Amino acid sequence: MSFESLGLAPALLRALAEIGYATPTSIQIEAIPLAMAGHDLLGGAQTGTGKTAAFALPMLHRLSTTAVAGAPRKIRCLILTPTRELAVQVHDSIRTYGKHAKLASTVIYGGAGMNPQLDTLRRGVDILVATPGRLIDHLERGSVQLRDVEMLILDEADRMLDMGFMPAIKRILNKLPATRQTLLFSATFEDAIKKLAMEFMRNPREVQVAARNTVAETVTHIAHPVDGARKRDLLIDILSQRYQDQILVFGKTKHGCNRLAEQLEKSGIKAVAIHGNKSQSQRLKALGDFKSGKARVLVATDVAARGLDIPQLPLVINFDLPMVAEDYVHRIGRTGRAGASGEAISLVSPDEAGLLRAIHRVLKQDIAMTVVEGYAPSRQIRMGNDSASNGRPSGQRTPSRRTPHTAAAPRHAQAHAGAKTHPAADRRERRAVNAPRPVR
Numbered sequence: 001m002s003f004e005s006l007g008l009a010p011a012l013l014r015a016l017a018e019i020g021y022a023t024p025t026s027i028q029i030e031a032i033p034l035a036m037a038g039h040d041l042l043g044g045a046q047t048g049t050g051k052t053a054a055f056a057l058p059m060l061h062r063l064s065t066t067a068v069a070g071a072p073r074k075i076r077c078l079i080l081t082p083t084r085e086l087a088v089q090v091h092d093s094i095r096t097y098g099k100h101a102k103l104a105s106t107v108i109y110g111g112a113g114m115n116p117q118l119d120t121l122r123r124g125v126d127i128l129v130a131t132p133g134r135l136i137d138h139l140e141r142g143s144v145q146l147r148d149v150e151m152l153i154l155d156e157a158d159r160m161l162d163m164g165f166m167p168a169i170k171r172i173l174n175k176l177p178a179t180r181q182t183l184l185f186s187a188t189f190e191d192a193i194k195k196l197a198m199e200f201m202r203n204p205r206e207v208q209v210a211a212r213n214t215v216a217e218t219v220t221h222i223a224h225p226v227d228g229a230r231k232r233d234l235l236i237d238i239l240s241q242r243y244q245d246q247i248l249v250f251g252k253t254k255h256g257c258n259r260l261a262e263q264l265e266k267s268g269i270k271a272v273a274i275h276g277n278k279s280q281s282q283r284l285k286a287l288g289d290f291k292s293g294k295a296r297v298l299v300a301t302d303v304a305a306r307g308l309d310i311p312q313l314p315l316v317i318n319f320d321l322p323m324v325a326e327d328y329v330h331r332i333g334r335t336g337r338a339g340a341s342g343e344a345i346s347l348v349s350p351d352e353a354g355l356l357r358a359i360h361r362v363l364k365q366d367i368a369m370t371v372v373e374g375y376a377p378s379r380q381i382r383m384g385n386d387s388a389s390n391g392r393p394s395g396q397r398t399p400s401r402r403t404p405h406t407a408a409a410p411r412h413a414q415a416h417a418g419a420k421t422h423p424a425a426d427r428r429e430r431r432a433v434n435a436p437r438p439v440r
């Protein structure tokens with residue numbers, strides 16, 4: 001299968017060739033023909049599968065092949081995303097894929113000045129990428145007209161419908177022509193959300209590249225039981241061992257993420273935090289520092305990290321478990337991409353046992369639970385009627401991660417000094433440390 005055989009416009013094929021996309025990904029192969037045929041589409045795909053191109057390419061194809069030369073520009077495609085970062089990222093992708101397509105696009109989101117957005121909108125665009133709140137502001141001012149929209153695309157739709165955006169989405173939907181085509185993409189589909197989505201879609205076709213609520217098969221999951229107060233030390237130990245990797249760490253609160261990033265910095269680990277309280281430019285700078293390797297650790301809240309395109313991430317650490325179990329799926333969507341192996345490590349305090357159980361239910365699998373020596377929690381972590389972990393599971397124990405007591409001590413010391421060991425040795429040790437053991 002090639003992009004040519006999908007029948008995409010030459011201007012798009014040229015852009016794809018320039019950026020080096022040789023073949024379409026599974027979600028692209030499934031979604032693009034259906035979208036090009038004009039169907040409404042419910043797309044289930046994790047971040048990292050190429051879902052942005054799966055909706056952007058058929059949209060750019062439709063708009064560019066039906067454009068009327070010389071006609072004034074009007075908004076023909078509206079793309080809604082839940083976060084500013086995702087809006088910027090989607091817009092960047094559209095510019096990349098559509099660079100030879102002679103279409104104008106812009107992105108509008110809260111937290112940025114109104115005037116530049118008003119200027120661009122006044123000049124006219126074909127494609128508008130927006131977060132719901134800021135779009136409502138523009139609708140109220142009359143600076144955006146949606147009566148000519150032919151395509152509506154909702155990215156990370158479950159989050160938008162789930163997290164309080166529904167009233168805004170309904171107001172926006174009321175302004176759109178009923179005849180439009182709707183594409184809805186999401187990593188997970190809870191039944192209630194799917195039902196809601198069906199209300200505003202017409203006979204949608206469904207495409208799914210991973211089974212419902214499943215996560216990349218190439219990802220190894222592991223949970224370390226540990227008291228909340230000791231999580232930071234354990235995290236620093238793990239980071240010290242994994243000094244060659246860039247790591248995304250998830251925290252629960254904005255304040256907690258900030259504090260953790262500061263504490264990591266104090267321990268000599270370059271870290272940046274990204275969350276909703278940071279300004280747009282601060283968030284983009286933090287992401288840029290992480291992407292360029294200036295920062296080795298990115299500490300993020302779920303909302304801020306959602307949909308961010310962070311390539312080749314070998315490890316995601318859940319410093320706090322997510323309050324909503326489905327977010328676990330989103331979080332680890334950042335690792336194990338495109339067949340690369342990845343790891344997801346969760347630090348689980350006794351208070352979080354219920355959250356871990358909820359994650360097991362969503363995953364339909366239990367996460368291996370191993371205790372790191374020296375970090376056994378003071379209370380049992382109860383995982384079910386007949387199983388528990390108090391940090392003393394039967395059978396083999398995890399090798400210690402603590403510096404003073406183990407054979408790994410010199411490596412830790414080197415790690416802090418920035419020295420490197422042989423990658424193969426590093427991999428061997430990692431396998432030993434993370435050998436999964438199922439929770440009964």
Ligand code: AMP
Nearest residue numbers: 021023024025047048049050051052053
């Ligand atoms: P997404 O799931 O849209 O966030 O895409 C994940 C990553 O895959 C992005 O870095 C894209 O640039 C890249 N990508 C998307 N489609 C392809 C493709 N057909 N070939 C190679 N890379 C791709």
